[in-house]
Amino acid sequence: MTTPRWLDDEEREAWLALVGVVLRLGPALDSQLLRDAGLTHFDYQVVAMLSMAEDHTLRMSELAAQTNASLSRLSHVVKKLETRGWVRRTPDPASRRTTLAVLTDDGWQAVVAAAPQHVETVRSLVFEGLSREQVGQLTAIATQVRRNIEESGLRTLDG
Amino acid sequence: MTTPRWLDDEEREAWLALVGVVLRLGPALDSQLLRDAGLTHFDYQVVAMLSMAEDHTLRMSELAAQTNASLSRLSHVVKKLETRGWVRRTPDPASRRTTLAVLTDDGWQAVVAAAPQHVETVRSLVFEGLSREQVGQLTAIATQVRRNIEESGLRTLDG
DNA sequence: GTGTTTATCTTGAAGATTCAAGTGTTGAAG
DNA sequence: CTTCAACACTTGAATCTTCAAGATAAACAC
Numbered sequence: 618m619t620t621p622r623w624l625d626d627e628e629r630e631a632w633l634a635l636v637g638v639v640l641r642l643g644p645a646l647d648s649q650l651l652r653d654a655g656l657t658h659f660d661y662q663v664v665a666m667l668s669m670a671e672d673h674t675l676r677m678s679e680l681a682a683q684t685n686a687s688l689s690r691l692s693h694v695v696k697k698l699e700t701r702g703w704v705r706r707t708p709d710p711a712s713r714r715t716t717l718a719v720l721t722d723d724g725w726q727a728v729v730a731a732a733p734q735h736v737e738t739v740r741s742l743v744f745e746g747l748s749r750e751q752v753g754q755l756t757a758i759a760t761q762v763r764r765n766i767e768e769s770g771l772r773t774l775d776g
Numbered sequence: 777m778t779t780p781r782w783l784d785d786e787e788r789e790a791w792l793a794l795v796g797v798v799l800r801l802g803p804a805l806d807s808q809l810l811r812d813a814g815l816t817h818f819d820y821q822v823v824a825m826l827s828m829a830e831d832h833t834l835r836m837s838e839l840a841a842q843t844n845a846s847l848s849r850l851s852h853v854v855k856k857l858e859t860r861g862w863v864r865r866t867p868d869p870a871s872r873r874t875t876l877a878v879l880t881d882d883g884w885q886a887v888v889a890a891a892p893q894h895v896e897t898v899r900s901l902v903f904e905g906l907s908r909e910q911v912g913q914l915t916a917i918a919t920q921v922r923r924n925i926e927e928s929g930l931r932t933l934d935g
Numbered sequence: 936g937t938g939t940t941t942a943t944c945t946t947g948a949a950g951a952t953t954c955a956a957g958t959g960t961t962g963a964a965g
Numbered sequence: 966c967t968t969c970a971a972c973a974c975t976t977g978a979a980t981c982t983t984c985a986a987g988a989t990a991a992a993c994a995c
Contacts, residue, residue, distance in 0.1 A: 621892040621899075628903060631911050634918035635902065636821075639798050640844035641922065644953090645930040657981085662795075678943060685799035690982060692945055697981095714943050714990040733780040740780075742928055743794065744787060746920045752790045754913040759793035761905045763800065769901055771804040803983090816951085837973060849952060851975055856951095873960040873973050 642742065649738045654731035659684065661731060663694060664703060664720060668728045673720035676709060680718055703727055801901065808897045813890035818843065820890060822853060823862060823879060827887045832879035835868060839877055862886055 624632060646658040654661070662684045667673050675683070681691040695718055698704040703724030709715040720728075744752065783791060805817040813820070821843045826832050834842070840850045854877055857863040862883030868874040879887075903911065 621895045623895060624898070624903075627908075627911050627915070631915040631918065632898060632902065634915050634922060637844050637922045638918045638925070639801055641925045642798055645925050645928060647953095648930045659981090676943090685796050687983075688944060689946090689984080693982075696945090712943090712991085716944065736780045736782060738928075738930075739783070739791060742924050742930075743791065743921055744783075745924045747917060749786075751913070751917050751920075752786050754910070755917050756786070756790040756793050758906060758910050758914050758917075759790065759797045761910075762902055763793060763796045765901050765904045766797070766800050766804050769804060769897075771807040771897075771901075806983095818951090835973085846953075847974060848954080848976090852952075855975090871960085871973090875974065 645742055646735075646738065650731060650735060653734050654727065656727070656731065659686065659690075660694060660698065661728075661735060663691070663698065663718075664724050664728045665732070667704065667718060667720035668725060673725065674717050676715045677706075677718055678715065698724070804901055805894075805897065809890065809894060812893050813886065815886070815890065818845065818849075818853060819857065820887075820894060822850070822857065822877075823883050823887045824891070826863065826877060826879035827884060832884065833876050835874045836865075836877055837874065857883070 643658060650656050650658055650661055656664075663680065666680060666683045667675055677691060677695070678688060680695075681688045684691065686694075695704055695706065699706060701723075703721055705719045705721055707717050707719060709717045747755070802817060809815055809817055809820055815823075822839065825839060825842045826834060836850060836854070837847060839854075840847045843850065845853075854863055854865065858865060860882075862880055864878045864880055866876050866878060868876045906914070
């Protein structure tokens with residue numbers, strides 16, 4: 618291993634701030650959603666993505682990609698949501714090796730009920746105090762970091 | 777509940793990009809550290825914070841704050857690291873209700889061994905492709921978001 | 936065609952995190 | 966100097982996530 622270039626002061630400051638956000642944002646979102654709607658942020662993402670999809674339906678692998686999750690994680694959570702009656706799985710008529718996840722009416726009602734408070738929470742946790750310019754900067758930075766992660770070859774999804 | 781202000785296109789784009797980073801960065805860091813050093817990113821943070829502290833020692837509550845963790849989470853993880861011989865807990869002579877966590881020599885060796893690759897990983901996952909200007913923007917944005925989370929009153933640490 | 940690899944998904948066990956409750960300790964109120 | 970509340974943890978059970986393995990199904994090699 619070659620000698621690493623250590624982070625300089627500015628990089629370290631940015632890194633610590635980012636880690637703080639990464640470790641605190643998830644729990645904060647979970648906390649609000651569990652309290653007000655009985656679902657985790659990841660549960661919410663699953664049903665929200667389905668609610669925006671054509672026919673409220675997505676292939677499992679597509680849903681995993683859109684929710685930034687491993688197929689394994691998604692499979693377990695969809696099973697849970699299925700027992701709750703919010704999602705239903707059916708074989709894909711187009712291909713026998715893919716499975717479709719479909720949002721039920723109850724699932725749709727759950728998203729509709731949870732969305733307003735969740736959006737307010739996102740607004741107050743993330744966008745409060747940020748200028749319009751900073752919103753654009755955030756998009757550019759986060760998009761670049763996401764690309765870096767994807768190109769790194771480190772596991773971020775599959776298991 | 778008042779009618780929420782939905783996110784506009786720019787906000788939604790920033791939000792999706794940020795969620796992608798939040799959900800993928802942790803697993804990517806864990807992946808590299810587990811492969812190369814046998815510890816999770818959170819394990820690493822614990823020993824790294826201790827390694828930078830005076831006498832390699834911190835009170836549990838202080839360590840929890842610095843690692844963005846609940847006391848409960850920290851307590852479980854320190855117990856694990858203790859069985860591995862990297863950390864040791866001792867009563868605080870200054871106050872009978874606080875506990876000190878101390879990094880052992882083995883723990884120090886583990887940090888020193890893991891740090892170079894970890895820093896390279898952080899560099900390639902986060903800073904690669906970001907301009908100097910963007911590093912400063914990231915600090916400002918992440919710091920503001922962290923403040924928002926702390927002021928929200930939603931649980932992000934304790935359990 | 937047959938065998939091999941790749942893709943999609945599921946499962947169960949192991950490990951990690953949270954949640955709720957419990958143990959002492961300290962400080963504050965009266 | 967009691968009582969009561971707040972603080973600093975710890976613990977065990979429930980839940981969530983990952984990891985490794987396995988089940989089909991399609992694609993590919995020959």
